[in-house]
Amino acid sequence: MTDSRCYVLAVQLNDPAHFLAVFGAAVVEVAHADLTRGVEEFCGRLLSRYRRCGEVASPEFGRWYCLFAEKASLMRTDMEEQRPVLREIGAVMMHELLIGCFGQATGSRQGFNLVIAETDAVDPESIESAVNQALSEETGASLMRADVSEDYLRQLVNGGGLLSYFQPIVELQNGTTVGYEALTRGPVDSAVHLADGLFGAARYHRLTDVLELACLRRAIEWLKAIPEPLWISVNLGPALLISPEFGQFVRDPKIAPLLPRVVFELTEHVPVASVAGLHDAVSGLLPSGLRLSLYDTGCGFFDLTTVETMRPEIVKLCITVVSRIGCSAEVDSGMQRTIHAVKRLGALILGEGVENVHQAEVLKRSGAAYAQGHYFGRPKPAIELFPL
Incomplete structure (x- = not known):
């Protein structure tokens, strides 16, 4: 490790209560497990150059986070340059996961935020605080783009x-x-x-x-x-x-x-x-x-x-x-x-x-x-x- 910095990649669905209202508790329970496995899988790929600090955690349906740190071979400047790249690629992966889990119509329209925050401690309260602060500063991991004019x-x-x-x-x-x-x-x-x-x-x-x-x-x-x-x-x-x-x-x-x-x-x-x-x-x-x-x-x-x-x-x-x-x-x-x-x-x-x-x-x-x-x-x- 170059230092003791630890980061948290977090995904937050917009209005997760909507899913409960639409699909019911039993389906949401199964979907929660499916999404958690999916987030774990794409974090494994996305963060392969970094040191994972545990599996993906999901304190509640609609929020997932994964702790990771820089490897000794990476300089801090590299992490700062990589953060926006990780967010962009991660947002695409999450978008694809939602479509796979909920189908094209529902999944493609589901809004979410994907943030990467630095955290000084890895206890649940510190992680939640870092995630909430990062989410409050973001407008959303929107994939609103067009590949044609x-x-x-x-x-x-x-x-x-x-x-x-x-x-x-x-x-x-x-x-x-x-x-x-x-x-x-x-x-x-x-x-x-x-x-x-x-x-x-x-x-x-x-x-x-x-x-x-x-x-x-x-x-x-x-x-x-x-x-x-x-x-x-x-x-x-x-x-x-x-x-x-x-x-x-x-x-x-x-x-x-x-x-x-x-x-x-x-x-x-x-x-x-x-x-x-x-x-x-x-x-x-x-x-x-x-x-x-x-x-x-x-x-x-x-x-x-x-x-x-x-x-x-x-x-x-x-x-x-x-x-x-x-x-x-x-x-x-x-x-x-x-x-x-x-x-x-x-x-x-x-x-x-x-x-x-x-x-x-x-x-x-x-x-x-x-x-x-x-x-x-x-x-x-x-x-x-x-x-x-």
């Missing part, structure tokens, strides 16, 4: 450069395909081919609604090639749903006749205070034949409140819950309670992210109507599935 993104939207993919949705009782979820990607081999890069760039350039509407148009165009009575599910956020542009879109004489075969999937958790206003906006569109689905529903009171108010036709049980089927009796029983509660409210359950026959069978026995995931089929380019 605004002009490039607008050209994709306006010039037909967006690619539609479709993933099958099956009826669990008989295993037949009843519809497809429409997914959108950018050009192959581009920085925005995957959804994270594409929609991340749109958020950065404040073009999310513009991109979402373009994705809707492109997906619905494919309905002409998709055999009836198969339907498609298309994603949109609350902001677009209540916008005048969306109202005009669904009332378009060319679009309106196709609406019975389209399910509009609300892709973000809506603050409870906003649900009533959103319901009013949706109610005004119901005469247009609007079919609504709620995405990423967990096992907490938050989403059940949303379901009760919005009364969607379909409720999608999130990958966070489905991927943990069989992890504990509490997770399975919580999922079953959620399914029964949703069914009592008149909605059908769709299980997302099904990877194996066990998950499919548990969902079927629990009363879920539909499912999708790699077990049933991966997303494929529309042009391969439905040649024009």
